[in-house]
Amino acid sequence: MVYERIIEKVGETPVIQINSNKLSNIDLFAKLEFYNPTGSVKDRASNYLINKLLEMNIINKDTTIIESSSGNFGISLSTYCKHYGLKFYCVIDPLISPINEMIIQSLCTAVIKVQEPDSSGGYLLKRIEKVKELVEKIPNSYWVNQYGNLYNAEAYFYTLGNEIVQEISDIDYLFMGVSSGGTITGVSRKIKEVNPSAKIIAVDIIGSVIFGGNPQKRHIPGIGSSMVPDILTHAVIDDVVMVDELTTINMCHYLLQEHSVFVGGSSGSVLGAVMKYFAGRNFEKKPKVVVVFPDRGDRYASTIYNEEWVHDLKKYFDRVQI
Ligand SMILES: Cc1ncc(COP(=O)(O)O)c(C=O)c1O
Structure with a gap:
C-alpha cells in the first residue's frame, strides 16, 4: 500500500x-510499538485524539493545542498538530533530553520550559500550573491532559487493544508500563471485554507514586509519574509489579544483545517485571503472556546505552543505599 504521508500509517505494528x-515456563509475545510513525505508541493517541476532537467540534482549525510533555507524547503531538495545521504549545522542563527538545522545538508553535522545580523536587506540578495559565490566557485553546482525558484511553481501546486481541488469541496475561495511564486503561478494557479471565499486570518503576510507592528521584523517562493519573480509575488492573532502574537497564541490554530488539526504558522495565513475576513458577500449560514495547532505544543513546551514564547511576545507587 502507498500512503500519502507516513503519519497516516499508525498501528498494525509487528508482534514477535x-x-x-x-x-x-511461559509463551511470551511482544508488540513492537516503535514501528509507529514518530517512533512510539503515542502516535495512536495523538492521531485518534485530534481526529476525534475535530469531528466532535471540540476543537477547530484555529484552536491552540496545549500539553505538558518532555517525551514521546510531545514529539508525537507536535508532528500531528503540524500535519493538521493546528497550533501547538508544548510545556517542557529542564530534564528533557537534548534530542527530544530538538525535535519538539523544530515542530512546535511554541515551547515553554518551566525552570523551577515543584515541592516534590520534580517539575510535573509546575508544568501543569503553566499549562493552566496558558489555557486561561489563550482564547480557543485546548489542554489535551493525557492524565485525565478519556479520549486518550479510548484511543488505545480501539486501536492497540483491538489489534492485540485480533493478533493473539486466549491471552492469559498482559504486562504494561504505566505513566499517564492511557495505554493500560484502554487496552485493559478491550482485553477484559474479549477475554475476561486474562490478568492485567501494571508495571511501574521504583520512585513513582502511581501505585502508592514512595517518591524518589527517577532517571529513566517514559514510565512512572510523580502524581496519580485520574484516568487510571477506569483501568482494570489485577496486579502491579515494581521494577528498579538497574533491572530496567539490564533488560534493555539483554533484549539488544540476545534478541536484536533495541528498545527504550519502559520496555526493559516490562520485561524485568515478567521475569520477576514468573521466576520459579511451574504451570501445567504454559501461560500466554503479552507485553507492549512502547519505543525504540535511539532516544536513550546518551543514557541507558551509554556506559559512563550507567556507571554513574550505579555509583549513585551505591551512595543512596548507604
Ligand atoms: C516509552 C513509554 N513507555 C510507556 C509509556 C506509558 O504510557 P501511558 O502514558 O499511556 O501510561 C509512555 C508514555 O509516554 C512512554 O513514552
Missing part, C-alpha cells in the same frame, strides 16, 4: 515471540 531459556 521472544524465546528465551530465562522464560521457558
